[in-house]
Amino acid sequence: MSSSSSPTSPPPLKMIARSKKAVELIQFPTTSSPETKRTILSPTSSSFHSLSADGSRALIHVPSVGVIVRDLDDEPDPAPPASDSPPVAFLLGTEKVQCGYWSPRGTYIVTWERPVKSTDGSAPPPNLKIWSGSDGTFLQGFNCKPFPKKLSSENQQQASYVQWSPLQWNTDEELLFHCVTNEIHVYPGTVTPSDFRYQYKIRVPNITMLSVSRTHLLCFTPELKGAPARISLHQHTPGHIANIASKSFFQTEECAIMWNPAGNACLALTQTTVDTTGESYYGSSNLFLVSTSGVTPVPLPNKDQSPLIQDVAWNPHPTKPSCFALISGKMPAMLSLHRGDTGQPSFLFGECHRNVISWSPHGRFVAFGGFGNLAGNVDIWDRNKLKICGSLKVGTAAVGWGWGADSRVFGISVTTPRMNVENGIRLFKYHGEKAWDDGGQYLPNQLLQSEFLPRKWGVFEDRPQSPERRASTPQRSFSGREEEKKSTGAYVPPAARRAAGRGNSLAERMRKEKEEKTAGAMRVNSKNSGGIPGNSRKVPGASGPPEKKQEC
Numbered sequence: 001m002s003s004s005s006s007p008t009s010p011p012p013l014k015m016i017a018r019s020k021k022a023v024e025l026i027q028f029p030t031t032s033s034p035e036t037k038r039t040i041l042s043p044t045s046s047s048f049h050s051l052s053a054d055g056s057r058a059l060i061h062v063p064s065v066g067v068i069v070r071d072l073d074d075e076p077d078p079a080p081p082a083s084d085s086p087p088v089a090f091l092l093g094t095e096k097v098q099c100g101y102w103s104p105r106g107t108y109i110v111t112w113e114r115p116v117k118s119t120d121g122s123a124p125p126p127n128l129k130i131w132s133g134s135d136g137t138f139l140q141g142f143n144c145k146p147f148p149k150k151l152s153s154e155n156q157q158q159a160s161y162v163q164w165s166p167l168q169w170n171t172d173e174e175l176l177f178h179c180v181t182n183e184i185h186v187y188p189g190t191v192t193p194s195d196f197r198y199q200y201k202i203r204v205p206n207i208t209m210l211s212v213s214r215t216h217l218l219c220f221t222p223e224l225k226g227a228p229a230r231i232s233l234h235q236h237t238p239g240h241i242a243n244i245a246s247k248s249f250f251q252t253e254e255c256a257i258m259w260n261p262a263g264n265a266c267l268a269l270t271q272t273t274v275d276t277t278g279e280s281y282y283g284s285s286n287l288f289l290v291s292t293s294g295v296t297p298v299p300l301p302n303k304d305q306s307p308l309i310q311d312v313a314w315n316p317h318p319t320k321p322s323c324f325a326l327i328s329g330k331m332p333a334m335l336s337l338h339r340g341d342t343g344q345p346s347f348l349f350g351e352c353h354r355n356v357i358s359w360s361p362h363g364r365f366v367a368f369g370g371f372g373n374l375a376g377n378v379d380i381w382d383r384n385k386l387k388i389c390g391s392l393k394v395g396t397a398a399v400g401w402g403w404g405a406d407s408r409v410f411g412i413s414v415t416t417p418r419m420n421v422e423n424g425i426r427l428f429k430y431h432g433e434k435a436w437d438d439g440g441q442y443l444p445n446q447l448l449q450s451e452f453l454p455r456k457w458g459v460f461e462d463r464p465q466s467p468e469r470r471a472s473t474p475q476r477s478f479s480g481r482e483e484e485k486k487s488t489g490a491y492v493p494p495a496a497r498r499a500a501g502r503g504n505s506l507a508e509r510m511r512k513e514k515e516e517k518t519a520g521a522m523r524v525n526s527k528n529s530g531g532i533p534g535n536s537r538k539v540p541g542a543s544g545p546p547e548k549k550q551e552c
Contacts, residue, residue: 010460013404014072014453015411016058017425019446020045023060025072028409028427028436036436041070042087046448048099052106055405055453057133059100059109062087066094067111069136072453090136102133103169108191109133110167115145128167130191139191142167142178171214171263175236179210184219186236202234202241209255212236213263216244218290220255220268231255231268233290247295251284260340261318265291267298269309285309287326289343298343301336301524302329303351310355314340315383317363318457325357325366335368337383347386350521352379360407361454362462365389365430367410371398380410380430382465386523389465390432396422405455407462409435413450423447431465 013028023042029035042060049060051072058070066089091097091111100111109131118124126141144166166179169189176187178198182205185198202219209220215237221230232246252270259266268288284307287298300307310327322340327333335349349368354377356369369378376394381387392410400413404427413425421444427436 013406015450017450018046018049018448019442050101052102053104054456061097065089067091067097091131103173104171105173107133107173139193140196168212170212177212211257213259215263218257218266244292245294258314260314260322261316267312296343300328301345302334304329306330311357313357313359315363316359316361327354345524348522358401360403361405362407364407389430392428392432400450402452404452406460415447415449416445420445425450
């Protein structure tokens with residue numbers, strides 16, 4: 001595919017699409033190749049797929065065959081399998097596998113299938129397996145009853161935040177962590193088929209979740225028999241684990257962990273399924289910033305000081321000062337930008353009906369979307385200039401979303417079984433202009449999933465807005481609304497406003513939501529931070545200051 005591109009031009013933008021009929025690789029048009037190219041990766045239906053971190057390979061599970069692996073590199077083009085012959089399994093005996101994923105560097109593949117009882121009373125066969133990513137050789141197996149919840153396309157599917165696996169490597173694949181009952185076993189990162197034993201173990205009673213970064217790991221223990229829940233941050237080096245910070249609190253059932261790009265701090269989102277205050281049907285949540293300085297509650301700057309958190313996401317830029325975006329409160333929710341070192345808000349985008357945050361891979365643009373049961377509108381902001389670039393109205397219930405690797409294109413997909421009508425893929429430029437659609441290929445209910453191929457950092461240049469696009473972007477006032485002249489019409493009494501289309505009926509509220517624009521944007525500084533709601537919010541059930549550092 002790169003034969004038509006010049007040596008200095010970036011590679012084409014690609015996407016993998018799974019439908020009920022096949023799995024295909026879509027190469028989008030470029031200036032040198034104006035046609036859309038499609039390559040069949042599997043001519044049959046599949047149950048899931050997973051992409052390697054650099055987007056060079058994909059594992060695809062075909063129930064009748066097992067796990068197959070396809071090379072997605074630019075040179076040579078992936079060879080389409082013959083239509084009259086089924087694909088060949090890369091991992092033997094994996095027909096019953098239900099989830100799988102790559103290690104951080106693509107060296108290994110992990111699969112999980114439902115446990116099976118042995119018929120002769122011996123130990124059950126392993127159902128959590130590690131395979132070689134180069135030749136498909138089986139290396140090691142473990143027993144794991146619960147579903148690992150390690151899903152592919154985590155950034156594109158509106159699923160539970162709590163996604164993790166009991167087998168995790170650190171980013172450099174130097175160490176492998178295996179979470180078992182009340183313990184964490186630490187293995188060398190290189191997995192061998194024989195003489196593979198853990199080097200040491202960490203005792204964590206009642207641990208239910210583990211999350212690993214390049215240099216740190218975080219453990220979560222839920223409430224049990226009156227004891228509070230607990231999160232603890234550890235720094236790991238070969239042969240040594242140090243406890244950096246920890247905190248205990250009540251009213252917590254689950255915990256989701258999101259690491260910053262450097263891997264030295266994370267956001268811990270604790271959740272309960274029932275809100276004891278009765279304010280929300282969706283339970284309550286609290287957000288903590290966990291770093292070497294301790295565990296700090298993150299202020300939620302919504303006007304009602306509601307503990308409901310719609311979404312939160314780190315800026316993925318690896319070298320700039322870390323920051324994260326947050327959507328909190330009841331609709332219309334507050335959209336805010338926070339410092340990555342203190343968790344304090346630095347900019348308020350305003351209030352709007354939005355529940356999804358999606359950063360571009362370079363961290364320059366951030367999209368706030370209203371998906372699921374909302375109208376489907378999206379606002380795209382420039383993080384550096386703190387100005388809106390454009391808006392788009394999807395007009396349907398989007399299920400998948402995400403940025404292309406070039407940070408210039410935002411994709412939205414409608415998939416089954418969530419939606420059995422209007423299935424398809426649409427791409428939009430960062431300024432809101434429509435760039436591409438599939439032409440109705442997946443109508444009405446054929447598309448299962450779509451996902452952009454990621455790329456290594458530096459493959460695509462971090463480009464600012466084009467000058468002509470900046471000039472044509474609607475200017476927003478400091479309040480966040482478009483500057484326009486307000487017409488002063490005749491006064492309409494409240495009793496007559498419904499007849500005039502200005503009432504508070506359900507249809508009128510839905511119309512306002514569709515036409516809504518983010519309002520109330522403002523910078524936060526030392527002078528006005530005292531007036532920001534949530535800065536003094538006390539987290540229910542939280543304990544006192546962080547415990548003293550200790551080593552284990």
